[in-house]
Amino acid sequence: MSQHYDYTLAExxxxxxAEAWRGDGEILASGIGVIPRLGASLAKLTHTPELLMxxxxxxxxxxxxxxxxxGDFEPRYSGYMGFERVFxxxxxxxxxxxxxxxxxxRFGQTNLSVIGSYDKPKAAxxxxxxxxxxxxxxxxxMLVPNHSPRTFVAGEVDMVSGVGYNxxxxxxxxxxxxxxxxxxxxxxxxxxxxxxxxxxxxISLHPGVSFEQVQAATGFPLLALENLGETRGPGADALxxxxxxxxxxxxxxxxxxNPPANRAEL
Amino acid sequence: xxxxxxxxxxxGRIESGMTIGIGGWGPRRKPMAIVxxxxxxxxxxxxxxxxxxxxxxxLCAAGKVKKLVFGFVxxxxxxxxxxYRKAREAGTLELMELDEGMLEWGLRAAGMRLPFxxxxxxxxxxxxxxxxAIQTIASPYGNGEVxxxxxxxxxxxxxxxxxxxxRWGNTLISGRDAYFDHLFARAATSCFVSCERLQDKxxxxxxxxxxxxxxxxxxxxxxxxxxxxxxxxxxxxxxxxLAHMQAYAAxxxxxxxxxxxRARYIAGGEAAYQREAGLPARLSELSHPVF
Numbered sequence: 054m055s056q057h058y059d060y061t062l063a064e065x066x067x068x069x070x071a072e073a074w075r076g077d078g079e080i081l082a083s084g085i086g087v088i089p090r091l092g093a094s095l096a097k098l099t100h101t102p103e104l105l106m107x108x109x110x111x112x113x114x115x116x117x118x119x120x121x122x123x124g125d126f127e128p129r130y131s132g133y134m135g136f137e138r139v140f141x142x143x144x145x146x147x148x149x150x151x152x153x154x155x156x157x158x159r160f161g162q163t164n165l166s167v168i169g170s171y172d173k174p175k176a177a178x179x180x181x182x183x184x185x186x187x188x189x190x191x192x193x194x195m196l197v198p199n200h201s202p203r204t205f206v207a208g209e210v211d212m213v214s215g216v217g218y219n220x221x222x223x224x225x226x227x228x229x230x231x232x233x234x235x236x237x238x239x240x241x242x243x244x245x246x247x248x249x250x251x252x253x254x255x256i257s258l259h260p261g262v263s264f265e266q267v268q269a270a271t272g273f274p275l276l277a278l279e280n281l282g283e284t285r286g287p288g289a290d291a292l293x294x295x296x297x298x299x300x301x302x303x304x305x306x307x308x309x310x311n312p313p314a315n316r317a318e319l
Numbered sequence: 320x321x322x323x324x325x326x327x328x329x330x331g332r333i334e335s336g337m338t339i340g341i342g343g344w345g346p347r348r349k350p351m352a353i354v355x356x357x358x359x360x361x362x363x364x365x366x367x368x369x370x371x372x373x374x375x376x377x378l379c380a381a382g383k384v385k386k387l388v389f390g391f392v393x394x395x396x397x398x399x400x401x402x403y404r405k406a407r408e409a410g411t412l413e414l415m416e417l418d419e420g421m422l423e424w425g426l427r428a429a430g431m432r433l434p435f436x437x438x439x440x441x442x443x444x445x446x447x448x449x450x451x452a453i454q455t456i457a458s459p460y461g462n463g464e465v466x467x468x469x470x471x472x473x474x475x476x477x478x479x480x481x482x483x484x485x486r487w488g489n490t491l492i493s494g495r496d497a498y499f500d501h502l503f504a505r506a507a508t509s510c511f512v513s514c515e516r517l518q519d520k521x522x523x524x525x526x527x528x529x530x531x532x533x534x535x536x537x538x539x540x541x542x543x544x545x546x547x548x549x550x551x552x553x554x555x556x557x558x559x560x561l562a563h564m565q566a567y568a569a570x571x572x573x574x575x576x577x578x579x580x581r582a583r584y585i586a587g588g589e590a591a592y593q594r595e596a597g598l599p600a601r602l603s604e605l606s607h608p609v610f
Contacts, residue, residue, distance in 0.1 A: 110495060136344065140419070140423060167407070185446050186438075213444045224455070
């Protein structure tokens with residue numbers, strides 16, 4: 054019998070996302086997308102209250118803002134953080150962003166621009182956005198809702214938008230000291246860049262998932278933490294916070310089929 | 320002094336082959352009425368510099384764009400801009416794809432009359448590899464760190480939409496975020512601004528005057544077009560028109576979709592656009608999106 058948990062896989066991933074910001078202190082926590090934003094909010098309301106956050110528009114808040122239509126909730130602001138100030142913050146390095154790139158490679162390089170050839174791409178996405186500047190200036194984490202070799206590609210990503218630990222990309226004299234790739238939270242596991250020469254390493258498996266399964270869904274060889282354990286899900290307090298901050302249950306639409314935390318139950 | 324112009328007069332100042340910067344950000348406070356007037360003109364071969372939204376998709380669909388200088392093109396609530404995608408995937412655009420901060424840096428350099436500004440943004444990525452014109456430079460200080468030398472993005476024309484303006488060219492951006500409009504204004508030889516409300520000469524309180532973000536000597540002309548940012552948002556005057564943007568996006572997957580959109584909304588002039596899009600009445604129904 055596989056164990057049952059009283060939360061969904063998305064809620065487990067939100068809890069794991071929050072862990073990425075643990076102990077970061079007074080920096081701007083930017084969670085882009087539903088799971089990262091709820092993760093940053095949960096981190097601020099539990100283990101790392103020092104974090105700075107915005108209303109996902111232009112103002113700083115000390116009370117994280119619920120997602121979507123807010124009913125009676127009126128945001129109260131503690132400061133201003135328009136795009137121009139976000140850029141200043143990025144360049145000063147006091148930020149930890151979590152984004153969902155289209156492709157990630159073994160070096161942690163990310164792609165949000167195009168799939169296929171650059172000149173005549175198979176699919177155009179958004180463009181590089183802020184990935185080059187974010188990744189070279191401050192902490193970056195990643196969220197992947199569908200762990201597969203299409204996301205975790207075998208070679209380099211098709212268009213290197215965010216930097217990684219690929220020595221071939223770093224010319225003489227370029228300063229890589231501020232590159233700080235942290236966690237990758239997927240629907241199968243949590244990974245970091247803690248292997249030799251920043252190799253990608255699985256640090257916990259979600260309930261009902263094996264390392265072999267993760268490896269099979271990844272286009273490059275993975276390392277595993279010794280004594281690889283199970284990803285910790287949210288406790289009752291964390292779950293209550295998640296539900297309060299996501300009253301329209303947008304998290305249910307983030308992972309295909311909104312599966313339970315333990316995939317083996319399916 | 321009176322800098323008031325018509326939309327047609329502004330479009331008349333834009334010549335084929337020019338580099339035009341467009342203010343706003345994605346589907347936010349774009350000078351759409353001016354863009355529509357450009358769509359009606361016969362100008363072509365434009366280099367467009369923008370934090371791109373639907374204006375980029377429309378200009379691409381109409382075949383106006385030779386080169387795109389951009390960090391992204393998106394409508395936020397509709398993440399992928401379908402007409403930009405079509406043009407991008409056809410491989411017909413010349414590109415200068417930039418980190419968002421590099422784009423800011425290029426505008427700043429232009430506004431300060433510098434050839435470039437140094438940054439780390441873009442190093443060790445394909446932004447550098449795919450833009451052979453962008454050079455690196457060794458710092459003359461310390462250990463000679465190699466930095467990216469972001470070239471000035473000098474604009475022939477900047478196009479902006481603001482909340483309020485006067486006939487002297489003074490402007491107010493009272494929404495939540497000014498984005499980088501002030502830098503577009505500084506980077507351009509000529510800057511044309513459309514506005515929701517136009518006065519003869521501002522007589523503002525100190526608090527109101529803080530929403531004046533760049534000097535009127537940068538502004539060549541002002542056009543009074545209430546709803547001129549539609550279907551993008553213009554906080555606090557109106558939110559974006561998601562239904563309109565959805566219909567526009569859906570047209571991209573239809574045979575002759577752009578021609579249909581153009582015939583219905585663009586071809587008849589701005590007064591016809593306002594009628595077809597339900598303006599101005601509809602503006603009061605468009606609430607600011609909640610993020």
